Amino acid sequence: MSKNIKLMQGNEACVEGALYAGMKFYAGYPITPSTEIAEKSAEKLPLVGGKFIQMEDEIAGIATAIGGSLAGKKSMTATSGPGFSLKQENIGYAMIAEIPLVVINVQRGGPSTGLPTAPAQGEIMQAKWGTHGDHPVIALSPDSVRETFDLTVRAFNLAEKYRTPVMLLTDEIVGHMREKIEIPAPGELEVFDRLGPVDGEDYSPYGLRQGECVPRMAAFGEGHRYHVTGLFHDETGFPSNSTENAGIMLDRMMNKIENNLDDIIQYEEYMLEDAEVCIISYGSSARATKGAIDMLRAEGIKAGMFRAITIWPFAEKRVAELGERFDNILVAELNLGQYVYEVDRVVKGKAKVTHVGRADGEVLAPVEIAAKVKEVM
């Protein structure tokens, strides 16, 4: 069979990946630089019997997407900085009510309206802590057009498997650049479908079946007539003021992620085997980091990279090992210092951790990263 090769931008690849994963519902609000995701979804969804709706604002965008998911459809919304801020309350709702959902954030310069057409990686910490209260978080970040496709599929899989919103943190560079990609054939990538109630068993919307760590999810209209709320609730789904119950429920929500880190965490190690200095990066900054590594190696400096693909949960175990092995770790990211604090926390002073980044809308250039490496070594 001939290969399906296309030239497309990251935002288009996101929609292609979503459709590959079985997206049938999209609700959102236009915002630069994510708008192409809404445009492509509007074009393609009705062709596959799916639904697209442009809502009146960002908050409605995510709320409607959650409603679509409850009615049984694989559901997505996409936004950028200001919209990501507006969506935070309902991201928390999807977390506590355990509704599968994919939230794309094509990061741009902030704060506020900031630099709408310029790249940034400023929502790394917001993805983890942006909604109030303690909660489980999964966030992924691609560094290429093809990886945007793959990680959108993976975001749907993780959302459906763990019944939680999954955030895909791309940025203006990855979202808008065009690359040649091979579209995977049907069946080539894993596609996970939500597990529903088991025939002949009493359905408990927030209770666990023996040996499972995620409650089964029934769609509204299938005959189970259950209750969904953003209040703490018990296994029945009805609100409960019991602090004991709240503790049990929160532990279960955290554990469904914490006990499956090997399944959720992905990273790439680039020329790290013989490296003398380690650069940690992700997303578009990882592309600049690869360039810096080539430059440094040409000068005889053995640099290598740890590239986080899963941003949250953090690859704590592996980064701690890197802290033991290296004297110097640089964190290259398009902000004034976010992921670097997580690296520093885990390395616990075993290596010197240095940040290299900027937040003025310019890209992080390989030469800047290379210069910083030489400065610290």
Place this chain on the structure above:
Amino acid sequence: MNNPMVDKYFRMDNLPHIWCPGCGNGIIMLALAKAIDKLGLDKDKVCVVSGIGCSSRAPGYLDFNTLHTTHGRALAFATGVKLANPELEVIVISGDGDASAIGGNHLIHAARRNIGITTIVFNNNIYGMTGGQYSPTTPSGDLGTTAPHGNIDRPFDIAMLAAAAGATYSARSTVFHGKQLEAIIEKAIAHKGFSMVEAITTCPTYYGRKNKKGSAADMLKFLKDSFIDVKVAEKLPEEKKAGKFLMGEFKNEEGVVEYTEAYDAMIERLKK
């Protein structure tokens, strides 16, 4: 013995409800159950969605697919449920603050789209859950804990707001006029397109006490004496209408395409 509607449509394990003595919300909830019963709807195909506030606790007591969402957003969640599965009869329960303050944008746009959702606004003219702050429907001059010197805001007329925004059915009744309320809810659910039912209810605990409106019974009597049907009002001389409020059906427009049907028609058109 329970009212048979309670046995048939309520989640007995979750009762009694949290509402104060004298609150009118239960009357609206029962009117909704009776309307659903008259229409003979399949419980599995009914979805009741709410936001945050006193009225928004109602879905927890009702035995349907129920969704208690974030403050003001019930109509946005409901839009997702309805568009993803148009077979479902989607009913939104909201309050005056939830629907017309924090959720006002969603209200006018759901009405504009004419999506097949029935919205019942429990209008008690106050924020009850948080203890008596003035809402977008608190009459000018009235007191609230955040209007200690009298409310200088002008109130919304929610039924008119929805009609003006494009709702194809809009009506109002009160918790004193239970039979009419029930009939209006029944018509609103049966209506194809966006329907608004503004149900005027009583909050003796906060609105009533703060504004010296007397007992719960006094407040119901006020509704009895102050509301006249729009059809009756048409024939009354001006002096008899002074100081009265209108209830009844304000808009009932048939034949406007419903949003999810328009979407499904587009899907069909694209197949050709």
